[in-house]
Amino acid sequence: MALNDVLERIQAEEARIGREVGSTRLIAVSKLQPLDRIKAALDAGHRLFGENRVQEAAGKWPALRERYPDLKLHLIGPLQTNKVRQAIKLFDAIESLDRPKLAHTLARLQGEFGTCPALYVQVNTGEEPQKAGVMPMDADGFIAECRRLDLPVVGLMCIPPFDEEPSLHFALLAKIAARNGLSELSMGMSGDFERAIAQGATSVRVGSAVFGGRVQSFSDNP
Numbered sequence: 001m002a003l004n005d006v007l008e009r010i011q012a013e014e015a016r017i018g019r020e021v022g023s024t025r026l027i028a029v030s031k032l033q034p035l036d037r038i039k040a041a042l043d044a045g046h047r048l049f050g051e052n053r054v055q056e057a058a059g060k061w062p063a064l065r066e067r068y069p070d071l072k073l074h075l076i077g078p079l080q081t082n083k084v085r086q087a088i089k090l091f092d093a094i095e096s097l098d099r100p101k102l103a104h105t106l107a108r109l110q111g112e113f114g115t116c117p118a119l120y121v122q123v124n125t126g127e128e129p130q131k132a133g134v135m136p137m138d139a140d141g142f143i144a145e146c147r148r149l150d151l152p153v154v155g156l157m158c159i160p161p162f163d164e165e166p167s168l169h170f171a172l173l174a175k176i177a178a179r180n181g182l183s184e185l186s187m188g189m190s191g192d193f194e195r196a197i198a199q200g201a202t203s204v205r206v207g208s209a210v211f212g213g214r215v216q217s218f219s220d221n222p
């Protein structure tokens with residue numbers, strides 16, 4: 001498993017740009033990965049993971065949590081409002097807060113449960129029609145609305161367009177976070193996490209570079 005290589009590359013980039021070494025969190029993205037690879041990462045001491053589907057996470061993580069109670073799990077994929085109740089129970093953070101209806105549902109359930117996972121607003125920095133996230137020009141207003149609802153928004157998340165230089169998108173996300181007083185930036189994947197760190201990422205979401213290629217299909221792993 002390449003977990004240690006990725007951790008070393010993160011530290012090398014932190015050192016290169018003069019940031020405190022070890023200050024960037026690695027979210028090991030375990031979607032569609034076989035369980036033995038996930039267990040190997042846990043046995044190596046890694047505790048922070050990301051999943052992009054509620055159903056898939058529900059199938060594997062509750063049992064793993066019993067064995068590793070200190071692990072943390074982030075939802076990094078789209079969240080339908082009818083799955084919010086389940087997501088609140090499964091995840092320590094939800095990184096895909098992207099619309100008012102979802103914000104209002106989270107606020108209602110926060111009232112009911114008395115707690116809510118840490119939240120990241122997802123910004124569609126490339127303004128791609130098929131992609132989730134609030135448009136950059138709507139971000140300030142949406143963050144303000146989430147704050148009025150008393151939601152625990154801690155930062156921003158983005159997935160840049162495939163075919164563009166990601167650094168520009170990372171810089172835009174950092175700018176929106178700074179002007180809104182948000183300290184957490186979830187950005188950077190296997191192909192670009194060093195560039196994300198250079199632009200201020202506080203966590204990077206790395207899947208295939210940690211675990212290897214995704215081998216299972218979701219339907220094999222209900």
Ligand SMILES: *Cc1c(COP(=O)(O)O)cnc(C)c1O
Pocket residue numbers: 029031052076077159188189190191205206207208209
């Ligand atoms: C799958 C996924 C990742 C990780 O992608 P890799 O290229 O395998 O590192 C990161 N973020 C999100 C939102 C993802 O869905």
